[in-house]
Amino acid sequence: MGEAPAFLFDDLEKSCGNGYDLICRGRETTTIVGNTKYAIGDYDDSTLSIGVKVFDNSLEKWVYPTVLGTKPELSSDLWALPHGEDRVMVIKNGAITDDDLWFLEVDTPYVRQQKKVLGSDVVAWSKGVMGYAGKPIVISGPSGVGKGTLIAKLMKEFPSMFGFSVSHTTRAPREKETNGIHYHFTERNVMEEDIKDEKFLEFAQVHGNLYGTSVESVEVVADAGKRCILDIDVQGAKSVRASSLDAIFIFICPPSYEDLEKRLRFRGTETEDQLQKRLRNAKGELEQGRSPGLFDHVLINDDLDACYLTLKNLLGLNEFADNTNQSAQKKIGFPLVKSVSKVGNKIYLNSTISDLGNASKNSFVLDVSSLKGGAPGRTRGLDLYSVYPFAAFTNGFGKLS
Ligand SMILES: Nc1ncnc2c1ncn2[C@@H]1O[C@H](COP(=O)(O)OP(=O)(O)OP(=O)(O)O)[C@@H](O)[C@H]1O
Numbered sequence: 001m002g003e004a005p006a007f008l009f010d011d012l013e014k015s016c017g018n019g020y021d022l023i024c025r026g027r028e029t030t031t032i033v034g035n036t037k038y039a040i041g042d043y044d045d046s047t048l049s050i051g052v053k054v055f056d057n058s059l060e061k062w063v064y065p066t067v068l069g070t071k072p073e074l075s076s077d078l079w080a081l082p083h084g085e086d087r088v089m090v091i092k093n094g095a096i097t098d099d100d101l102w103f104l105e106v107d108t109p110y111v112r113q114q115k116k117v118l119g120s121d122v123v124a125w126s127k128g129v130m131g132y133a134g135k136p137i138v139i140s141g142p143s144g145v146g147k148g149t150l151i152a153k154l155m156k157e158f159p160s161m162f163g164f165s166v167s168h169t170t171r172a173p174r175e176k177e178t179n180g181i182h183y184h185f186t187e188r189n190v191m192e193e194d195i196k197d198e199k200f201l202e203f204a205q206v207h208g209n210l211y212g213t214s215v216e217s218v219e220v221v222a223d224a225g226k227r228c229i230l231d232i233d234v235q236g237a238k239s240v241r242a243s244s245l246d247a248i249f250i251f252i253c254p255p256s257y258e259d260l261e262k263r264l265r266f267r268g269t270e271t272e273d274q275l276q277k278r279l280r281n282a283k284g285e286l287e288q289g290r291s292p293g294l295f296d297h298v299l300i301n302d303d304l305d306a307c308y309l310t311l312k313n314l315l316g317l318n319e320f321a322d323n324t325n326q327s328a329q330k331k332i333g334f335p336l337v338k339s340v341s342k343v344g345n346k347i348y349l350n351s352t353i354s355d356l357g358n359a360s361k362n363s364f365v366l367d368v369s370s371l372k373g374g375a376p377g378r379t380r381g382l383d384l385y386s387v388y389p390f391a392a393f394t395n396g397f398g399k400l401s
């Protein structure tokens with residue numbers, strides 16, 4: 001990581017091509033990935049979003065692929081840069097914050113799978129998101145073991161570091177529960193429809209009700225730069241383990257079955273029937289929780305404070321850790337781009353004005369070496385930092401502090 005080579009910017013004030021990757025600019029811009037030419041631009045007037053065409057080499061004409069994902073709104077100034085063999089990075093110059101960077105996936109595993117399912121040519125939009133908030137944490141264990149209590153302690157002590165994934169459930173709200181905070185309380189038919197529409201990362205029938213984690217509920221936490229905590233049952237944990245979400249899995253055990261029952265009774269939120277059902281289900285969950293391969297850590301919640309300390313230790317949050325680095329990432333705004341150059345995994349952005357409030361020439365690096373994920377939803381792991389003017393905006397190592 002260092003200062004951008006000066007020649008790149010001086011040679012690149014023109015709008016198209018830099019000798020490394022073909023970088024194109026315009027309201028409608030064409031770019032080549034592999035052997036295929038894509039036109040990305042403004043002819044999709046009906047939706048006022050950026051349209052996509054693919055050049056069919058055998059038919060020798062432009063065709064319209066199925067476009068999946070949320071489409072970015074139209075922009076009069078687009079930059080398109082092929083990224084690897086499977087996607088195009090699209091910069092919407094001068095767009096509002098957080099809407100400036102998109103990826104058009106043309107041959108990622110997700111797109112290839114959708115091509116098979118739909119039997120047509122498919123591309124998919126995925127929004128570029130700066131930073132990577134750390135692996136989500138899945139907390140599982142039988143009802144009444146203290147998962148919610150431990151999570152509440154973590155969220156209270158580290159409010160800027162963690163965000164809770166608000167699940168959907170068909171269970172009725174308890175007295176002190178608020179819709180949208182504790183759960184999204186929902187009707188079964190609505191939730192089943194959303195499951196069919198693939199809006200859920202996982203779902204399960206738990207103690208007679210349907211519970212599920214929507215993709216959106218995990219994404220909003222990560223969009224806020226926070227580490228996502230999921231409180232889900234063992235079936236849900238299994239599904240997440242099998243999904244593409246790279247998480248840490250923690251199972252919470254009670255000191256004894258009798259203690260579990262005492263806690264559930266003490267909480268007083270269940271009828272006797274419901275309580276018995278939860279206790280019966282706990283037996284199977286405790287067996288599965290301890291079976292090898294599913295959970296990375298098993299904690300016994302005997303003394304609450306001791307268990308909480310162990311949880312913090314395994315998350316690297318003990319009193320000697322520098323926890324400031326783990327808080328929400330500081331964002332810098334995307335610059336108004338005048339020229340673009342790509343060298344390896346670094347994209348050099350030359351700007352005349354930036355939101356840093358300086359009207360002089362500013363240079364930025366967008367580091368895509370840690371790119372994670374892809375459609376549907378977001379492409380994460382992007383790192384944007386300023387490299388010029390060196391002294392004024394950096395910590396001396398070329399990166400904004
Ligand atoms: N270590 C502990 N010792 C004694 N009581 C505890 C301990 N941890 C939690 N509790 C109490 O046990 C009850 C159940 O805890 P909590 O609601 O956090 O469980 P849970 O695992 O989230 O349950 P559910 O899965 O049903 O949501 C609460 O009244 C809580 O105060």
Ligand SMILES: Nc1nc2c(ncn2[C@@H]2O[C@H](COP(=O)(O)O)[C@@H](O)[C@H]2O)c(=O)[nH]1
Pocket residue numbers: 140141142143147167168171202203204206207211212213231232233234235236237
């Ligand atoms: N598989 C999922 N399980 C979930 C989810 N949200 C909560 N849960 C689990 O349900 C039980 C009961 O919860 P309660 O609030 O009714 O006491 C508990 O074990 C939770 O962990 C979810 O989205 N998916």
